[in-house]
Amino acid sequence: MRVYKPKNDVQAKAYYTDRYYVAPQVPKQEIASDEVFAADLETIKTKFEVKEAYIQVEQMVIYINPHDIYGLLELMRDELEYTQLSEMSAIDWLAKDNTFEIFYQMLSMTKRKRIRIKYFIQNGQAVDSVEKLFRSADWSEREMYDMFGIEANGHPFMKRILMPYDWQGHPLLKTYPLEGDEFAAWYEVDKIYGKEARDIIGPELRDTARVDRYDSKRFARLGFEVPKGTEITEDMESTVQEYQEDGGVFLIRKVDKESSKVIDDPQR
Amino acid sequence: MAQVKNRLTPFFENITFDREDNELILNFGPQHPSAHGQLRLMLHLQQEQIVKAHPDVGYLHRGMEKMAENMIYNEFMPTTDRMDYIASSSNNYGFALAVEKLIGLEVPRRAKVIRMLLLEINRLMSHLFWLATTALDIGAMTVFLFAFREREYLMDIIEGYCGARLTHAAIRIGGVPLDIQGDFLHQLKVFLNKLPQNIKDYEDLLESNRIWRMRMEEVGVVPTEMALSWGCTGPMLRASGVAWDIRKEEPYELYDEVEFNVPWSDKGDNFARYRIYMEEMRESAKILYQCMEMYEKCQKDGQTELMAHAPKYISAPKLDIMTQNYSLMQHFVLVTQGMRPPVGEVYVPTESPKGELGFYINSQGGPYPYRLKLRAPSFWHTGILTDLLPGHYIPDVVSIIGTTNIVFGEVDR
Numbered sequence: 176m177r178v179y180k181p182k183n184d185v186q187a188k189a190y191y192t193d194r195y196y197v198a199p200q201v202p203k204q205e206i207a208s209d210e211v212f213a214a215d216l217e218t219i220k221t222k223f224e225v226k227e228a229y230i231q232v233e234q235m236v237i238y239i240n241p242h243d244i245y246g247l248l249e250l251m252r253d254e255l256e257y258t259q260l261s262e263m264s265a266i267d268w269l270a271k272d273n274t275f276e277i278f279y280q281m282l283s284m285t286k287r288k289r290i291r292i293k294y295f296i297q298n299g300q301a302v303d304s305v306e307k308l309f310r311s312a313d314w315s316e317r318e319m320y321d322m323f324g325i326e327a328n329g330h331p332f333m334k335r336i337l338m339p340y341d342w343q344g345h346p347l348l349k350t351y352p353l354e355g356d357e358f359a360a361w362y363e364v365d366k367i368y369g370k371e372a373r374d375i376i377g378p379e380l381r382d383t384a385r386v387d388r389y390d391s392k393r394f395a396r397l398g399f400e401v402p403k404g405t406e407i408t409e410d411m412e413s414t415v416q417e418y419q420e421d422g423g424v425f426l427i428r429k430v431d432k433e434s435s436k437v438i439d440d441p442q443r
Numbered sequence: 444m445a446q447v448k449n450r451l452t453p454f455f456e457n458i459t460f461d462r463e464d465n466e467l468i469l470n471f472g473p474q475h476p477s478a479h480g481q482l483r484l485m486l487h488l489q490q491e492q493i494v495k496a497h498p499d500v501g502y503l504h505r506g507m508e509k510m511a512e513n514m515i516y517n518e519f520m521p522t523t524d525r526m527d528y529i530a531s532s533s534n535n536y537g538f539a540l541a542v543e544k545l546i547g548l549e550v551p552r553r554a555k556v557i558r559m560l561l562l563e564i565n566r567l568m569s570h571l572f573w574l575a576t577t578a579l580d581i582g583a584m585t586v587f588l589f590a591f592r593e594r595e596y597l598m599d600i601i602e603g604y605c606g607a608r609l610t611h612a613a614i615r616i617g618g619v620p621l622d623i624q625g626d627f628l629h630q631l632k633v634f635l636n637k638l639p640q641n642i643k644d645y646e647d648l649l650e651s652n653r654i655w656r657m658r659m660e661e662v663g664v665v666p667t668e669m670a671l672s673w674g675c676t677g678p679m680l681r682a683s684g685v686a687w688d689i690r691k692e693e694p695y696e697l698y699d700e701v702e703f704n705v706p707w708s709d710k711g712d713n714f715a716r717y718r719i720y721m722e723e724m725r726e727s728a729k730i731l732y733q734c735m736e737m738y739e740k741c742q743k744d745g746q747t748e749l750m751a752h753a754p755k756y757i758s759a760p761k762l763d764i765m766t767q768n769y770s771l772m773q774h775f776v777l778v779t780q781g782m783r784p785p786v787g788e789v790y791v792p793t794e795s796p797k798g799e800l801g802f803y804i805n806s807q808g809g810p811y812p813y814r815l816k817l818r819a820p821s822f823w824h825t826g827i828l829t830d831l832l833p834g835h836y837i838p839d840v841v842s843i844i845g846t847t848n849i850v851f852g853e854v855d856r
Contacts, residue, residue, distance in 0.1 A: 339501070
């Protein structure tokens with residue numbers, strides 16, 4: 176019987192997990208254990224609905240409603256002194272419940288604290304752009320769109336940033352295979368020569384370590400060079416190449432391996 | 444088969460090159476010697492002055508975040524080398540620290556000291572490289588040769604430790620793989636004793652140089668608000684009036700035990716950034732002297748452990764693996780299947796030579812991270828060019844790109 180492979184998540188999977196294995200959890204602390212976070216959360220709670228909040232690895236994590244994000248970040252920047260948006264991106268949970276999880280990593284330099292704000296959106300739903308509050312969101316929202324296909328409403332230039340503009344598919348989705356899809360495999364060939372050239376050119380050789388010692392057209396035989404296109408057979412005699420003529424070249428001295436010396440102390 | 448000419452039509456972002464007004468569009472890059480990698484800038488010009496800049500990145504995109512989702516944690520370590528390849532140990536370290544925080548590991552003291560030595564050597568290497576290339580862009584060939592010579596010595600020292608010059612992979616999750624070998628400390632001391640004179644040489648060559656000052660002073664001024672809003676960190680932020688250094692403010696490793704200053708400036712221009720790089724080299728040297736003392740103290744106290752003891756996550760020392768059956772079994776499982784950190788997420792910032800290097804890891808208890816986000820400082824230092832370049836002139840572009848110290852392995856990941 177063929178092994179079942181889920182189509183909605185084609186990333187690498189552990190090939191063996193013990194039946195009774197229960198994964199441990201990274202411990203979560205109560206918000207009350209940190210005064211600064213507790214005070215911040217109180218201020219946030221007066222204006223916005225907070226679904227869940229806890230401290231994990233010294234940073235506060237809060238879950239909010241997707242439509243609150245602009246207002247919340249404005250409040251945090253102007254009143255709570257979280258002046259920098261270090262990072263934002265998404266996590267793909269499409270295979271589990273057809274949602275994306277969006278996170279915003281905030282930094283307060285005066286309080287030396289970091290908060291992670293998170294919310295869930297449905298597949299196909301757009302997020303509110305916070306580019307007007309933090310210019311850094313300009314590029315990170317574009318990256319999120321490029322990698323996941325999540326659009327940001329109100330963004331001035333919602334275009335791909337890392338992938339080419341005419342790319343198809345969003346690479347960080349769990350449905351996107353690591354080695355790329357058919358479009359990715361033929362991208363250059365299709366673009367430069369046209370689809371009809373696929374058969375002539377053939378698929379890309381993906382093995383970077385591949386060396387064919389009988390192929391004198393595509394591989395150099397360092398120190399054993401032959402003219403390009405020479406048929407190489409196994410019983411062929413050795414073609415060791417010496418690079419410097421015996422008679423010598425003008426201004427160039429032939430290296431004498433015997434009398435060369437190795438410098439022991441590089442800093443002398 | 445012959446290539447069909449004009450088949451590959453260039454795709455520009457709604458740009459028409461024939462324009463009615465006086466605006467000229469200049470395509471700067473992606474292959475440009477002063478772009479320090481593959482940066483393409485679309486510059487809209489009025490005469491020589493830039494009115495709009497549009498940086499285009501992604502030419503070095505290798506999908507590291509995707510690769511991370513398909514690799515076990517230890518397997519990903521050499522890939523992090525390829526982010527900021529000028530100072531690769533700092534990337535290794537950022538990733539190792541993030542996983543250690545996720546697991547909740549405490550690293551042995553001797554390993555911490557060696558890590559700090561490596562990190563500061565990397566910072567020096569990166570700053571020397573920055574100085575060399577930026578000076579070369581401005582036209583100062585001598586400084587380039589001098590700074591590359593010193594960087595070469597540091598690379599020799601690193602090579603003596605881990606065998607590699609650029610892509611070190613010298614740090615492991617849970618510690619370091621090797622103790623310091625041979626005359627590492629001696630060579631480092633020789634280097635550091637010469638360094639103040641070397642830095643003075645660079646300064647003598649540059650600071651009384653009219654061209655250098657004219658191209659650096661009052662050029663590329665980043666106001667504090669812009670730096671904060673664009674997520675700038677590291678020297679970019681410190682030159683703009685915020686004395687924020689993660690080593691000082693949120694100390695990791697043993698940075699709370701060493702004494703050093705955080706140089707900062709409120710000018711925000713190229714020259715301020717240049718001064719900060721120079722001062723940071725001096726501070727790094729200070730830290731390195733203290734680390735060497737700490738290392739010698741570790742040796743005296745007989746602290747020989749280099750890897751944390753956590754059999755669930757970290758392989759036992761080689762001697763145990765070779766002599767004890769259970770250690771061998773665990774090592775086999777950890778190598779073939781990988782460690783399984785607990786379910787949870789973590790964001791760990793570290794101060795890399797370029798700025799805040801952050802690793803966000805979301806683990807679902809499997810041997811592969813469910814999501815790994817690399818927060819590379821250069822990404823935003825490239826983005827800020829959109830707002831920074833307008834108003835400047837074409838030659839300023841080169842010096843501004845120089846002082847932002849962007850590395851494209853890190854921007855594109």
